[in-house]
Amino acid sequence: xxxxxxxxxxxxxxxxxxxxxxxxxxxxxxxxxxxxxxxxxxxxxxxxxxxxxxxxxxxxxxxxxxxxxxxxxxxxxxxxxxxxxxxxxxxxxxxxxxxxxxxxxxxxxxxxxxxxxxxx
Amino acid sequence: xxxxxxxxxxxxxxxxxxxxxxxxxxxxxxxxxxxxxxxxxxxxxxxxxxxxxxxxxxxxxxxxxxxxxxxxxxxxxxxxxxxxxxxxxxxxxxxxxxxxxxxxxxxxxxxxxxxxxxxx
Amino acid sequence: xxxxxxxxxxxxxxxxxxxxxxxxxxxxxxxxxxxxxxxxxxxxxxxxxxxxxxxxxxxxxxxxxxxxxxxxxxxxxxxxxxxxxxxxxxxxxxxxxxxxxxxxxxxxxxxxxxxxxxxx
Amino acid sequence: xxxxxxxxxxxxxxxxxxxxxxxxxxxxxxxxxxxxxxxxxxxxxxxxxxxxxxxxxxxxxxxxxxxxxxxxxxxxxxxxxxxxxxxxxxxxxxxxxxxxxxxxxxxxxxxxxxxxxxxx
Numbered sequence: 055x056x057x058x059x060x061x062x063x064x065x066x067x068x069x070x071x072x073x074x075x076x077x078x079x080x081x082x083x084x085x086x087x088x089x090x091x092x093x094x095x096x097x098x099x100x101x102x103x104x105x106x107x108x109x110x111x112x113x114x115x116x117x118x119x120x121x122x123x124x125x126x127x128x129x130x131x132x133x134x135x136x137x138x139x140x141x142x143x144x145x146x147x148x149x150x151x152x153x154x155x156x157x158x159x160x161x162x163x164x165x166x167x168x169x170x171x172x173x174x
Numbered sequence: 175x176x177x178x179x180x181x182x183x184x185x186x187x188x189x190x191x192x193x194x195x196x197x198x199x200x201x202x203x204x205x206x207x208x209x210x211x212x213x214x215x216x217x218x219x220x221x222x223x224x225x226x227x228x229x230x231x232x233x234x235x236x237x238x239x240x241x242x243x244x245x246x247x248x249x250x251x252x253x254x255x256x257x258x259x260x261x262x263x264x265x266x267x268x269x270x271x272x273x274x275x276x277x278x279x280x281x282x283x284x285x286x287x288x289x290x291x292x293x294x
Numbered sequence: 295x296x297x298x299x300x301x302x303x304x305x306x307x308x309x310x311x312x313x314x315x316x317x318x319x320x321x322x323x324x325x326x327x328x329x330x331x332x333x334x335x336x337x338x339x340x341x342x343x344x345x346x347x348x349x350x351x352x353x354x355x356x357x358x359x360x361x362x363x364x365x366x367x368x369x370x371x372x373x374x375x376x377x378x379x380x381x382x383x384x385x386x387x388x389x390x391x392x393x394x395x396x397x398x399x400x401x402x403x404x405x406x407x408x409x410x411x412x413x414x
Numbered sequence: 415x416x417x418x419x420x421x422x423x424x425x426x427x428x429x430x431x432x433x434x435x436x437x438x439x440x441x442x443x444x445x446x447x448x449x450x451x452x453x454x455x456x457x458x459x460x461x462x463x464x465x466x467x468x469x470x471x472x473x474x475x476x477x478x479x480x481x482x483x484x485x486x487x488x489x490x491x492x493x494x495x496x497x498x499x500x501x502x503x504x505x506x507x508x509x510x511x512x513x514x515x516x517x518x519x520x521x522x523x524x525x526x527x528x529x530x531x532x533x534x
Contacts, residue, residue, distance in 0.1 A: 059269045074281050083226070084221040094455075095454075097210065098210070098448065122256065126257060130267065141239070142242075145179050146178060151247035159195065166195070200343050208448065212335055221328070222329060303509075340447065363500065364507070366493050366496055369493060370504055371512065376482065380479055387483045389427075391488065392428065406436045
């Protein structure tokens with residue numbers, strides 16, 4: 055049984071992929087941030103003109119699941135390239151952010167409301 | 175030494191965080207896709223008005239590294255919530271996408287050029 | 295009574311504003327496109343976490359109207375700067391696009407459906 | 415000689431176009447904001463992987479000018495629909511914003527720098 059790839063595995067593969075094609079010159083940090091933004095829009099496009107309910111109901115279609123999965127993968131790969139460039143571990147950054155949010159949105163104040171932490 | 179958190183660890187924590195605050199009702203798939211897009215813009219804002227070189231040179235500033243790290247974490251957490259909602263593993267999706275890109279951009283054709291695969 | 299400003303009036307004022315501050319060097323086309331995208335996200339942020347109905351109901355609040363008006367103005371000003379840089383008239387471009395949409399989405403086929411023209 | 419279309423002309427045509435196709439039901443304010451954001455990304459895509467200079471040099475190509483013109487038109491039409499829905503005049507909003515920017519970025523402080531007004 056194949057182990058799930060770790061973030062370091064994926065980052066190593068991305069760097070190899072990039073360097074085999076001599077693409078590092080295109081991967082300025084600004085270009086990586088820009089491309090991630092474009093992929094986020096391709097993901098959001100799946101919700102265009104649809105109500106919350108319509109989108110949820112389309113989730114039973116394997117084609118729609120695959121589109122979502124693929125667009126999320128694109129964004130994820132850019133995150134890994136950015137993390138590699140800047141020099142941080144994405145999963146540790148995620149863990150730290152969950153803790154910061156825990157403090158910003160204490161359960162007793164934030165429960166049930168979408169208010170921003172500045173309004174709590 | 176603390177092990178690095180796995181994607182499943184982070185997803186479990188995100189779900190717990192969401193449910194403690196009774197926030198699931200806000201987390202329609204459409205709203206998650208929309209919020210991810212907004213975070214991608216906050217990340218891109220770090221490049222506003224700056225040339226590639228200016229942004230690269232600011233990377234030596236720990237405050238700038240921290241901003242990048244935190245905005246990437248925000249996007250990453252939304253990807254995990256979306257993956258949880260739709261029902262796929264983000265790292266496997268990433269691995270599959272690298273393979274698909276490998277086929278779409280064969281080294282001998284793609285080397286050194288930013289052309290889209292449809293133009294190769 | 296003051297006449298409404300024309301797009302040419304606004305463009306002249308934008309160019310003067312920019313040149314008084316010696317800002318043309320920041321206004322590469324790439325930077326203008328990037329900044330417009332950021333403003334579009336600031337506009338979209340007004341809808342974050344809200345259902346269609348919640349957002350519509352907040353329209354009675356003059357503060358919300360003002361936020362929407364201001365964010366739209368930001369985007370509009372970038373459009374005018376881009377049009378000035380590339381060399382086209384934005385209102386004529388708009389008129390031409392309405393005609394092109396009219397042909398892409400004939401009433402008898404498009405009525406009542408949000409399907410893309412490729413699926414009609 | 416045909417007069418250039420005014421913003422009111424364009425808005426009237428957009429409303430007629432929408433109503434002939436019974437599309438008002440899709441045009442919740444949230445959906446209009448979302449769609450404008452997607453169009454902004456399509457515009458930004460024209461700069462993907464390109465340096466400022468590469469993009470500027472491509473401006474001599476009529477096909478590139480036409481793509482830019484068309485994507486700007488798409489964004490412009492959504493701005494008009496949003497202005498119609500919320501109840502403001504886009505050109506007056508633009509004029510007011512130029513004045514507000516004039517105060518936020520006084521020439522003597524802002525000249526030559528891209529610093530945000532909060533840092534001036």
